[in-house]
Amino acid sequence: MRIHDTMSGRDIRLDHDKIGIYLCGVTTYDDTHIGHARTIIVFDVLRRYLEEMGRQVNLVQNFTDIDDKIIQRADAEGRDALELSHSYIERYHQDFDRLNVKRATSYPQATTHMQEIIDIISELVKSGHAYVVDSGVYYSVESFYEYGALSKKNIRELRSGIRIDPEQDKHDKVDFALWKRTDTKPNWDSPWGSGRPGWHIECSAMSLKHLGRTFDIHGGGRDLIFPHHENEIAQSRACTGLPLARVWMHVGMVTISGQKMSKSLGNIKTTRSILDRWGPNALRLFCLSGHYQKPIDYTQELLVESLDLWRRLESCHYILEQMADTHDTIVHDEFDAALSSNFNTHEAIKIMGDTVREVGEMASAGSLYTDNANILYGRIARMISIFGLHISRPENTEQIQHDIAQREKYRRSGKYKQADIIRERLHAKNIELLDYKDGTVWVYHEIMPHNIRH
Incomplete structure (x- = not known):
């Protein structure tokens, strides 16, 4: 390195x-x-x-x-x-x-x-x-x-x-x-x-x-x-x-909408206030989104982009976790090459985002199987760990699986209103259901301090 x-x-x-x-x-x-x-x-x-x-x-x-x-x-x-x-x-x-x-x-x-x-x-x-x-x-x-x-x-x-x-x-x-x-x-x-x-x-x-x-x-x-x-x-x-x-x-420094932070301008953004607004994972991704040597500008747009990536990363993690049958971490050579070359987190995040997009496309096309899910899960889990991100967990996964099974019965029997009620009930608990050709995957999203949703 x-x-x-x-x-x-x-x-x-x-x-x-x-x-x-x-x-x-x-x-x-x-x-x-x-x-x-x-x-x-x-x-x-x-x-x-x-x-x-x-x-x-x-x-x-x-x-x-x-x-x-x-x-x-x-x-x-x-x-x-x-x-x-x-x-x-x-x-x-x-x-x-x-x-x-x-x-x-x-x-x-x-x-x-x-x-x-x-x-x-x-x-x-x-x-x-x-x-x-x-x-x-x-x-x-x-x-x-x-x-x-x-x-x-x-x-x-x-x-x-x-x-x-x-x-x-x-x-x-x-x-x-x-x-x-x-x-x-x-x-x-x-x-x-x-x-x-x-x-x-x-x-x-x-x-x-x-x-x-x-x-x-x-x-x-x-x-x-x-x-x-x-x-x-x-x-x-x-x-x-x-x-x-x-x-x-x-x-590098953090500017606020192109201006240097200063008390005289009244534009100081405290860590605590940003955490209360955006949560820890979006803030971490924002801070790592640019090359560390260069300045980065604090804007609403960049934080929204970081939150959007985090939401997609949560979904990717849960999709792979439920489709894989082994959960060992695996090295991604390009990801490591980026970090080993003057700690280029900007490039490493791009590589992680490309992996997230690849998983979404494979899941939608029905081409995500156990073997490739094992490899992709190992890569994504390791990236998440290195970036210090935290996947939130629901309290009762057995109840979630029970609700999904019940919803599937309603859908097969044409009782779509009852199936939608279960989906809405889970959504109220920050649980998203993703329906694919091979079945339904659930995703538990981090509860944002001010209910910022994507």
Whole structure:
């Protein structure tokens, strides 16, 4: 499998049996939005695919649970900053459990890694890559000659772009904070006085502790390339002398009807609100419908397309499940080739859609038999599993089979009104009946939160 590396601009082969991934998580001062959801779903499916291929994945996803935004929100609401932060961590888990995202191997939090943060800052000060002033400790960007390698930014151009610098005691306008002195709670003791860590140093400390000095993939949204990931590289490499990650993998932004999401425009789409409207499966398919490196536009039309594909996929699954007599998963070579080639979920979804259409055509033509149903079921079941989709199940399948048998008796005896009553009764329970030459197949559809039906 190959993944595009933002640093080198090349597709890098992942050839280790054990894969370490660090995914920059959210700052927990508010609910997550669709942009967060897309990145997290992409990495969830990447993990599922690697594990399906027999790899052992250690996925570390942090929470930034102390930050100026958290403190400002807590002050505005009259709450304790850490209590507010941890309440949003809980809401995060509620939402992404609903989205069927597998829990990460670990979820480190900045506030539980203060000693590791202090140790790295101390090393950077000792080596001359950082310096102490009245307001705290800063990283000297000029001291790291490779600065800008990830973002392709030039230090001189960065300097010229900074017009107003509120941190007046820095040596250089481009330097960034490692430790901010403050007496305001929450704060922590350090060799440089009470204070809080800078955002970038938190991720360096957590990734180094949980994944070691060099690991396979460092991921996040494209908006994190600069300054966050650029600064992580500068800190970590100055401390260890080694590359932080073999691959830097970045997911494209989500726009809203062509516009960037922002509170000023009032167009923030929270993960929770979309789940409440469209359910988890349509949302997952939407987030995977475009190539992960490219931006994707959130529109009603694209969500309807994703829901339509999900409805057809549900039907396909139930048709094959009832016609097959073995239920083992089977590799689809073209599907795997798409995912192995820089994780092209757009192409993989197209291949899955083609398979769904093929099954529908074969069922309608009466050419779907046990042998080919076994193969097609194995392929579709594996695709559904890798994409993290969830097939809903009815409570009483025996009663459904009984009703279908009774309906068939009515149809054979010409009692079509009674047969239609049974169909309508099942439809009210989200059970669709599909009549084919060789018999009737039932499909149980996911109950949508707001009764969106297709």
